[in-house]
Amino acid sequence: xxxxxxxxxxxxxxxxxxxxxxxxxxxxxxxxxxxxxxxxxxxxxxxxxxxxxxxxxxxxxxxxxxxxxxxxxxxxxxxxxxxxxxxxxxxxxxxxxxxxxxxxxxxxxxxxxxxxxxxxxxxxxxxxxxxxxxxxxxxxxxxxxxxxxxxxxxxxxxxxxxxxxxxxxxxxxxxxxxxxxxxxxxxxxxxxxxxxxxxxxxxxxxxxxxxxxxxxxxxxxxxxxxxxxxxxxxxxxxxxxxxxxxxxxxxxxxxxxxxxxxxxxxxxxxxxxxxxxxxxxxxxxxxxxxxxxxxxxxxxxxxxxxxxxxxxxxxxxxxxxxxxxxxxxxxxxxxxxxxxxxxxxxxxxxxxxxxxxxxxxxxxxxxxxxxxxxxxxxxxxxxxxxxxxxxxxxxxxxxxxxx
Numbered sequence: 245x246x247x248x249x250x251x252x253x254x255x256x257x258x259x260x261x262x263x264x265x266x267x268x269x270x271x272x273x274x275x276x277x278x279x280x281x282x283x284x285x286x287x288x289x290x291x292x293x294x295x296x297x298x299x300x301x302x303x304x305x306x307x308x309x310x311x312x313x314x315x316x317x318x319x320x321x322x323x324x325x326x327x328x329x330x331x332x333x334x335x336x337x338x339x340x341x342x343x344x345x346x347x348x349x350x351x352x353x354x355x356x357x358x359x360x361x362x363x364x365x366x367x368x369x370x371x372x373x374x375x376x377x378x379x380x381x382x383x384x385x386x387x388x389x390x391x392x393x394x395x396x397x398x399x400x401x402x403x404x405x406x407x408x409x410x411x412x413x414x415x416x417x418x419x420x421x422x423x424x425x426x427x428x429x430x431x432x433x434x435x436x437x438x439x440x441x442x443x444x445x446x447x448x449x450x451x452x453x454x455x456x457x458x459x460x461x462x463x464x465x466x467x468x469x470x471x472x473x474x475x476x477x478x479x480x481x482x483x484x485x486x487x488x489x490x491x492x493x494x495x496x497x498x499x500x501x502x503x504x505x506x507x508x509x510x511x512x513x514x515x516x517x518x519x520x521x522x523x524x525x526x527x528x529x530x531x532x533x534x535x536x537x538x539x540x541x542x543x544x545x546x547x548x549x550x551x552x553x554x555x556x557x558x559x560x561x562x563x564x565x566x567x568x569x570x571x572x573x574x575x576x577x578x579x580x581x582x583x584x585x586x587x588x589x590x591x592x593x594x595x596x597x598x599x600x601x602x603x604x605x606x607x608x609x610x611x612x613x614x615x616x617x618x619x620x621x622x623x624x625x626x627x628x629x630x631x632x633x634x635x636x637x638x639x640x641x642x643x644x645x646x647x
Contacts, residue, residue: 287328290362292355299324301428302481302523303459303507312336313423316449318375319343319430323352326368327359329426335365340417344374344382371416375427376434376442378449379411417449425449425456429523432461432484436472443498450530453575456500459507459525462488467519482514485521492526500528501555502579529579536569536600539592542609543568543576544585552583559606560584567609569600587614 283304288296299322306328309315315329320341330339343349352370360366372382388406392399425446434442446456463485477483486494488505495503507525514521545552545560553559554576560566565587568576577586587609 283328287331290331290359291324291327292358294351295322295324295327295355298322298351301325301459302461302513303428303525305426305428305457305459305525306332308426308455308457308527309333309424314338314421315340316417316422316425317341318425318427318446319433320352320370321345321348321428323355323368323370325426325428326352326370327355330359330368331363333367335367337367339368340422341368341370342373342375342378342416343370344372346372373416375430376438376445378417378445379415380407381410381414381416384410384414419448420451420454422449423451423454425454425458427458427460429460429481431458432481432486433479434484436484439494440498443494443500447498447500447530452530452532452534453578454530456495456528457506457525458527459523460491461485461513461521462491462524464488464520464522465518468517471517477516482516482521488522488524491524495526495528496555499531501531501575503528503555504579527579529575532571532575534571536571538567538598538600538604539570539573540589540609540613541568541570541573541592542566542587542614543573544587546583546585565609565611565614567604567607571600589614 281301281304283306287306301321301324304325305317306325309329309332311332311334313333314337315326315333317326317329317339320326320343323341326339326341330337333339341352343352349370349372356366356368356370359368373380374382385407388410389403392402392406394400394403431439431442450456461481464487466487467483467485471477471483474483492503492505504527505524506527507523509522509524512520512522542565543560544565545562547562549562551559551561558566558568558572570592573586573588576584
């Protein structure tokens, strides 16, 4: 879709509009950028007022963070969510904030030492970059440009070579290096033409089995072009909003599994020209893509529907122990633990390694397998004789009757 202005033919620069709006937001609080959000008061207690007052968001992705993880916050702004996550991951974890706005980064970095002293460890760093290009470190590029300024068209080739080298040799965020990617009301600010690349970059930096928890603003109807070209509406997290169903399909198209609308505000945040804009949080996982082994795992769908189908086409009928590989077992129990009963044999980890046969997909798993004696009749377990029973009396037991 064209981003040209309808009335003047002047290109609409969404990135510039966002940069200017959030530069102002770093200097003074912008009420129009805020949605009511409740955070853990104990985690907030270590943060200075300056960060709390100039933070903007529509959700709390920090509640998805786990101890010892490496967490990446896209569009980290004042660093508020980074500093919340830092306390959760602890001294053995790590938090990386990425933002392109100099003023926001300066505000976040200004309090790093103070907050580290308050929580007892330093595990947060802020990097300058565009979230749709997590390979290019803008601080590193600026350092190179200071020594190799672009003065003529002929210098552009050297610049292109350097940016390619930086992405390959020293990426802003390395491949498969992050356990969890979070974001708070930022994806809607990215130009529509860059969004496929953005999600591809998120997928790239996640470890296999890694997760996303993205809080953002979505709309219930398509936003008209005139609204998309309004700098105030775009930078205000309104006209760049994904349509709610497209938000979910975008993650699925990028290769994520278990895409879930984990939070959906019933009441809209704003209504503009009859279109409802509301806060949501989407969670999803990057598939492991490792060799699938058969360790006699099964999943049992509890209902209420007659059956459900996962992202790879596996069908789970209600009440049926369905055979799955070890990889599928881990992935689906992580995203659908309340809908699926996880059934694993007691000796799963010690079982002989064998590939999971494609012919087993969707088939019923024999309960004997999940009880640990696949294909063999169980030994009858009888009551042990009382301690006072003599060896002679004990020997009389046939082993065929139970107490």
